[in-house]
Amino acid sequence: KAGVTQTPRYLIKTRGQQVTLSCSPISGHRSVSWYQQTPGQGLQFLFEYFSETQRNKGNFPGRFSGRQFSNSRSEMNVSTLELGDSALYLCASSLAGDRGVRQYFGPGTRLTVL
Amino acid sequence: GDSVTQMEGPVTLSEEAFLTINCTYTATGYPSLFWYVQYPGEGLQLLLKATKADDKGSNKGFEATYRKETTSFHLEKGSVQVSDSAVYFCALSGQGGYQKVTFGTGTKLQVIP
Numbered sequence: 637k638a639g640v641t642q643t644p645r646y647l648i649k650t651r652g653q654q655v656t657l658s659c660s661p662i663s664g665h666r667s668v669s670w671y672q673q674t675p676g677q678g679l680q681f682l683f684e685y686f687s688e689t690q691r692n693k694g695n696f697p698g699r700f701s702g703r704q705f706s707n708s709r710s711e712m713n714v715s716t717l718e719l720g721d722s723a724l725y726l727c728a729s730s731l732a733g734d735r736g737v738r739q740y741f742g743p744g745t746r747l748t749v750l
Numbered sequence: 751g752d753s754v755t756q757m758e759g760p761v762t763l764s765e766e767a768f769l770t771i772n773c774t775y776t777a778t779g780y781p782s783l784f785w786y787v788q789y790p791g792e793g794l795q796l797l798l799k800a801t802k803a804d805d806k807g808s809n810k811g812f813e814a815t816y817r818k819e820t821t822s823f824h825l826e827k828g829s830v831q832v833s834d835s836a837v838y839f840c841a842l843s844g845q846g847g848y849q850k851v852t853f854g855t856g857t858k859l860q861v862i863p
Binding site: 669681728 | 786792793794795796799839841850851852853854855856
């Protein structure tokens with residue numbers, strides 16, 4: 637079974653631009669979560685989607701948004717990029733999305749904002 | 751809210767030494783607890799987990815026991831190898847949410863031959 641895939645793997649943008657990141661979960665997985673990883677803040681939860689609905693949201697500004705499609709693929713969008721948005725963005729999928737169910741992580745998208 | 755505190759790194763050990771990475775948590779009810787590992791240049795991998803009090807998670811020689819009374823989930827390994835060099839994250843999934851996982855700051859482990 638193919639793992640979680642994220643595209644692109646690396647991205648360079650400038651301040652003020654917007655960016656869209658993509659995540660394809662493991663086949664059959666319906667829950668997709670997004671995390672931001674930075675050296676200063678560590679791993680922080682962004683949001684989680686299940687069956688095209690956002691179920692959980694972390695403490696990030698409205699510039700961060702996401703969506704999930706009927707095939708469970710998910711996209712994350714960041715508008716009006718700031719320097720502080722430079723980070724590794726990780727996507728994770730799981731079968732049912734219930735507490736305690738194992739999450740499988742993708743390799744991440746490294747976003748650099750100049 | 752939920753939080754996870756783990757020991758600061760980096761931790762440097764000689765090969766075959768005993769490893770302990772401390773992790774304590776704050777959460778309401780009975781969270782599920784996890785240890786994830788991130789090897790250089792790679793994504794996160796689940797190392798082990800425990801979903802209820804007194805459960806012991808184990809994998810690849812690593813162990814951690816869910817201690818409700820001390821709200822701890824310390825990671826241990828009896829004999830580390832150079833290949834264990836990585837960053838280790840303690841995490842919890844709270845009772846109130848679904849896949850909203852709260853991570854600790856990570857502990858970098860370096861094992862020298």
